[in-house]
Structure formats: C-alpha cells, structure tokens
Amino acid sequence: MVSAPRGRRSAPCDPPRRDEDAPIRQVEPIIVADAAGGGREPGVASAARQPLRPLRIALLGYRSAPFGGGQGVYLKYLSKALVEAGHRVDVISGPPYPHLDPRVKLIQLPSLDLFENGLGSLRPRHLRSLANIIEWTSKLTGGFAEPYTFGRRAVRYLRQHRADYDLVHDNQSLSYGMLTLQAMGIPLVTTVHHPITSDLRIALAAAKTGWERLLIRRWHSFLHMQKKVVKQLRHVVTVSDCSRQDIARDFGLQPAGIDLVYNGIDTDEFRPLPGVARRPQRLMATASADAPLKGLRFLLRAYASLLPRYPALELLLVGKPQPGGKTERLLHHLGIAERVQFVSGITTEQMVAYYAQAAVAVVPSVYEGFGLPAGEAMACGVPVVSTDGGALPEVVGDAGVIVPAKNVEALAAGIAGLLDDPERRARLGAAGRERILDKFSWAVCAREMSRYYQRVLDANG
Numbered sequence: 336m337v338s339a340p341r342g343r344r345s346a347p348c349d350p351p352r353r354d355e356d357a358p359i360r361q362v363e364p365i366i367v368a369d370a371a372g373g374g375r376e377p378g379v380a381s382a383a384r385q386p387l388r389p390l391r392i393a394l395l396g397y398r399s400a401p402f403g404g405g406q407g408v409y410l411k412y413l414s415k416a417l418v419e420a421g422h423r424v425d426v427i428s429g430p431p432y433p434h435l436d437p438r439v440k441l442i443q444l445p446s447l448d449l450f451e452n453g454l455g456s457l458r459p460r461h462l463r464s465l466a467n468i469i470e471w472t473s474k475l476t477g478g479f480a481e482p483y484t485f486g487r488r489a490v491r492y493l494r495q496h497r498a499d500y501d502l503v504h505d506n507q508s509l510s511y512g513m514l515t516l517q518a519m520g521i522p523l524v525t526t527v528h529h530p531i532t533s534d535l536r537i538a539l540a541a542a543k544t545g546w547e548r549l550l551i552r553r554w555h556s557f558l559h560m561q562k563k564v565v566k567q568l569r570h571v572v573t574v575s576d577c578s579r580q581d582i583a584r585d586f587g588l589q590p591a592g593i594d595l596v597y598n599g600i601d602t603d604e605f606r607p608l609p610g611v612a613r614r615p616q617r618l619m620a621t622a623s624a625d626a627p628l629k630g631l632r633f634l635l636r637a638y639a640s641l642l643p644r645y646p647a648l649e650l651l652l653v654g655k656p657q658p659g660g661k662t663e664r665l666l667h668h669l670g671i672a673e674r675v676q677f678v679s680g681i682t683t684e685q686m687v688a689y690y691a692q693a694a695v696a697v698v699p700s701v702y703e704g705f706g707l708p709a710g711e712a713m714a715c716g717v718p719v720v721s722t723d724g725g726a727l728p729e730v731v732g733d734a735g736v737i738v739p740a741k742n743v744e745a746l747a748a749g750i751a752g753l754l755d756d757p758e759r760r761a762r763l764g765a766a767g768r769e770r771i772l773d774k775f776s777w778a779v780c781a782r783e784m785s786r787y788y789q790r791v792l793d794a795n796g
Contacts, residue, residue, distance in 0.1 A: 389421045390788055391499060396506045397485035400431035405528055405707055406506055407433055412601050414439045416781035425500070427492060429485045444488040446481065447471060477553040483560060486512025497521065502788055509561035509568075517569065522795045524570045524788065527593075529578045529704025529725065530585040531558055534628055537701055541627035562586055570791045572784075574598045574705040575726030581704075596784050599777030600710040604683050607716035607768065611691035615757070616645060618750065619693035619717070621653040621686075621708045622700075625660045630699035630722065630740065632665055637699075637747040639669040645754060651689060655679040690715035694760065695753050698727060701740050706730040710775055713767030718760045720749040730775065734766040 394414055399407045414424045415436040425440045426433055430448040435441055447461060447470050454475060461467040466484040473480035490512040493503065502522045505513050509525065517523050535555045542548045565571065565586045572594040573579050583590040618638065622629040631652070638650045655677060656662035666672040678689070690696065696712035698721040703709075706727045712719050719735035721727045728737055736753060738745040753760050 388789070389423065390501045390785075390792075392417060392422050392424045392788070393493070393500045393503045394424060394426045394506065395485075395489055395503065395508060396426065396428045396433065397481050397508045397510075398431055399426070399428040399433035399506075405705070407431075408707055409526070409528070409598065410506055411435060412599060412777045413780065413784070415601075416599060416777035417784065419778070420781040420785050422785070427489060429481065429488070442492070444485065444492060446484060446488070447474075477550055479554050479557055482508040482510045482557050483512075486510025486515075488512075490515045493521065494519075502792060504788075509564045511560060511564060514564055514567055517567075520795075522570075522791050523568070524572060524791055525565070525568050527565065527571055527573050527578070527582050529573075529702070530582050531555065531561065532585040533581060533702050533704075533725075537627045570594070570794075572596050572787060575729050577726035577729060578704045581725075594787060596780060596787055597775055598705045598707065598710070599780035600707070600714045600771050600775050602714050602772055602776045605687060605690075605711045605714035607764075608687065608691035611688060613694055614649065614692050615694050616647045616754070617649040617651060617693050618695050618697055619651045619653070619689060619712075620697045620699065621711075623654055625657045625662050628700065628702055630701045630724065631662060633741055633743050633746055634697055634699035635662070635665055635669060635671065635675070636743045637750065638675070639671050640743065640747050641751060642671070642674070644751065648754075650675045651693070652677050653679070653681065653686065653689070686711075687715055690717050693717050695720055695750060697746070697750060698722060698731075699740075699746060700724045700727065703727050709735070710771055714771040716764040716768045718753055718763035719767060720746065720753060722746070731767075732770055734770040735763055 394410055396406055396410045399410045410426055410428070410433050414426050415438075417424050418436060418438045425442055426435055427442045427444060429444050429446045431451065432441060432443055447456065447467055454471065457471050461471070466487045470480045470484045485508050487510075489508075493500075493516060497519070500521075502524065503516060504524045504526065506526050507528055509527070513523060513525065535551065535558065538551045539548055542551055565582075566588065571582075571588070571592070573582055574595075574597055576595060579590050579593045579595055582588060582593055620631070620634055622631040622634070631654075638648070641648055652675060656666075663672075666675060681689075690712055696708075696717040696719050698706065698709045698712070698719060700706070700708075700722055702725040704726055706721070706725070706729075709719055709721050709727055709730050713731070713734060719731055721731045721735055721737055722740035723737050724740040731737055736749040738749045753763070
C-alpha cells in the first residue's frame with residue numbers, strides 16, 4: 336500500500352547512508368511518546384498480554400514513516416502492541432524510517448530513497464550495488480522499484496540473522512525476496528492491506544490525458560511482481576473482509592485462503608479531550624489532497640454546496656495540496672481557496688487536539704482497505720460521516736453516517752443532518768468510541784495476530 340503523506344510528522348530520523356553494501360545499522364528508534372490518558376479496556380489489554388508463547392518477530396516494511404500512509408501507521412502500532420503482548424519485535428525497514436516504541440528495535444536497510452533525494456543524488460559508490468542500479472534506473476523511467484529492491488536487501492540481512500527470529504512478517508512488499516525467504520524455510524506471514532490494483536483503476540479513471548495514463552501504468556508496473564508472488568505465498572492475512580474479497584478477485588486467489596485480522600487504533604493516543612471545546616461549525620478530514628483514491632474533490636464540492644446554508648462552516652484538512660495541482664485548481668474554481676484550512680507536519684497530539692475541536696469528521700474516500708481516518712476520528716469521540724468506499728462500512732458500522740462514495744449530494748446531506756442535530760452528534764460520537772474499543776483496538780489486533788502466528792508456526796512444524 337503506497338500512500339501519499341498524511342500530513343502527520345514525528346521527530347526526524349538520522350539521515351541514512353544510501354549504499355546497499357554499507358554495513359546495515361541496528362539502531363534505537365526515535366520515539367513519539369504516547370499521550371497519557373484514554374481508555375483501553377482492562378480485560379482486552381490483559382488478554383493481549385498473555386500470548387500462547389513469546390515469539391521473536393521480524394516485521395518488514397519497505398518504507399515505513401508514520402506520516403507516509405497506512406503502512407507506517409501499521410508498523411508503528413502493531414509492533415508496539417505485539418511487544419505489549421509479550422513478544423520481542425524488530426522492525427526491518429527501508430527509508431523513510433518509522434518512529435517506534437522504545438522496546439522495538441529498528442534495523443535500517445538503506446536505499447537510495449529517490450523520492451526524497453531525487454535522481455541527482457546518485458554517487459559512484461552506489462553503483463557497487465545492483466539493487467541501487469535497479470532502483471535508480473526504474474525511477475529514471477517513471478517506475479517504482481522500492482518493493483523489489485527492499486526484498487533483495489531483506490534477504491541479504493535475514494540470511495545472516497536467520498537464527499534471531501521465530502517468524503518474519505512482511506508488510507505488503509510482496510517482492511520476489513519473500514519467496515526466497517519462504518524457500519529458506521523461514522515461517523513467513525504477509526499482510527496485504529488491499530490490492531494496489533484498486534489504486535491503479537481509480538488513478539486511471541481520474542487521468543485526463545493518454546500521457547498521464549501511460550505514466551500511471553508505468554509507476555504501477557510493480558504490480559506484475561506482486562500478482563506473481565502473492566499466489567505462491569502460504570500465509571496471507573488482510574485487514575478487512577472487503578480487502579479479502581478484493582484481493583481474491585484481483586490477484587486470482589480464493590477468499591478462504593486469505594486470513595483476516597483487523598487493524599487497530601491506538602485508543603490511548605486517539606481519545607476524547609473533554610477539556611477542549613468543540614467548534615459546532617467545524618468539519619475535519621484527513622486526506623491525501625491529490626490522491627484520487629481519497630475522494631477529497633467530492634468533499635470540497637460538498638463543502639462549497641453547504642456554505643450558502645451554513646455561512647460560518649469551517650473545513651480543516653490534514654494534508655498538503657501539491658502547488659498548482661488538481662486540488663489547488665479545484666479550490667480556486669469553487670471559490671473556496673480562502674475558506675479551507677490545510678495543516679501538515681503535525682504531531683499525533685496536535686491531530687487529536689484538532690479532532691477534539693471538530694463537530695464532524697468526514698471520510699470522503701472512494702476506497703479504503705481498512706479506514707484508519709474513520710477509526711481514529713471515532714476513537715476521539717467525533718461523529719463521522721463516511722462513504723461506503725471499500726471497508727469503511729465494516730469500521731464505521733452503525734456508529735456513524737454512511738453515504739455512497741463519489742456522491743456529492745449524499746455527502747452534503749449527511750453532513751447537514753449532523754450539523755442540525757447536536758444530540759445525534761453526541762450520541763454517535765460516544766458510540767464510535769465504544770465501537771473502536773470493543774472491536775478495533777491494537778490490543779485486540781495483537782491478541783488475534785499472536786494466535787495467527789502460532790497457527791503458522793504449527794503449520795511449519
């Protein structure tokens with residue numbers, strides 16, 4: 336799952352050496368401390384801390400910054416929850432690197448990181464590495480080779496450190512290197528959040544020119560590898576039933592062969608702040624501004640249509656539009672460029688404070704493999720208006736307002752219904768928090784994942 340930045344930022348990591356042949360560094364991660372307070376249910380937490388047996392787990396991520404999308408969020412919080420469940424966890428990642436709990440070791444696998452450093456960052460020493468050459472050549476021609484090259488580097492590391500781990504858990508690189516690990520006899524679990532084929536279809540549908548469609552297809556060419564690899568993996572798990580059905584359809588698998596462990600929400604960090612006053616005319620959304628998958632264009636049109644009725648209505652967006660991009664042009668076309676507030680580079684604590692001020696959180700996505708924005712808003716006690724894109728109805732359930740995806744009128748009507756009914760807002764906000772505590776906390780996820788790991792180990796003898 337490759338995602339645009341969410342606009343959330345923690346403290347920066349030390350800059351990596353970008354040479355595959357340089358020594359691989361095992362470092363202590365930079366930490367984003369949990370906020371105090373919040374309510375994880377004691378019964379769930381204690382159950383999660385009693386695994387069948389403690390395991391030594393390697394979690395793999397080809398790019399894992401927590402502000403870079405769902406993959407980084409997944410690694411950050413799953414690794415923390417697994418440690419709390421009694422396991423020992425190492426995160427093995429390419430840049431941009433994650434920020435982890437102090438009990439989790441970060442093992443950095445440096446790459447060229449060309450999306451951050453640019454094509455001009457290539458140096459003669461990088462040519463000693465075939466993975467670096469592949470990465471640079473692919474970027475030069477519009478491709479995205481990071482999942483493939485990360486797999487090569489991960490195999491190199493794990494050949495040297497096989498005895499350190501009971502099990503390896505790959506976070507959707509779906510690279511050929513994972514087949515090598517499997518052939519080595521290493522128990523391997525693979526999370527597929529959703530098939531990137533969904534992103535490809537939506538991006539192609541939003542493209543305006545043939546050249547743009549050509550570039551989109553080239554960037555997504557790593558899908559050929561992922562489709563081949565996933566069919567040969569023995570233990571695939573996903574984060575929602577919707578994703579399970581989509582993965583089976585697009586990758587040619589049987590749904591029964593894909594296991595389900597729901598994502599979690601950190602209910603200690605994402606929590607209500609009773610001391611913060613809500614702004615009754617503020618809408619809030621977290622959306623990658625120029626990613627068609629996130630449906631921001633539909634929210635902007637809905638917001639513009641509501642302004643005549645609610646002239647004081649605010650819209651706060653966590654994200655950053657590309658200068659001169661589609662979102663910026665649409666803002667000016669609708670005449671709302673001065674009305675919409677964008678915030679980016681914020682901490683989790685700041686995000687929670689913004690949620691505490693919001694009257695309604697809106698999730699306009701065309702598709703979500705799970706729906707972290709909805710879950711985080713619900714955990715903060717904010718009433719949610721969400722589309723039915725992908726797995727969002729599984730997360731929101733009856734604790735929010737669900738409207739058809741890509742339907743501006745329905746989205747506006749759902750928002751207006753909550754703005755006009757403060758009692759319903761309060762009721763849904765409380766119900767959303769309770770639903771996340773019951774079904775989607777990371778403690779629940781860690782407990783279920785621990786059981787799944789044990790089944791995989793039993794199957795591997």
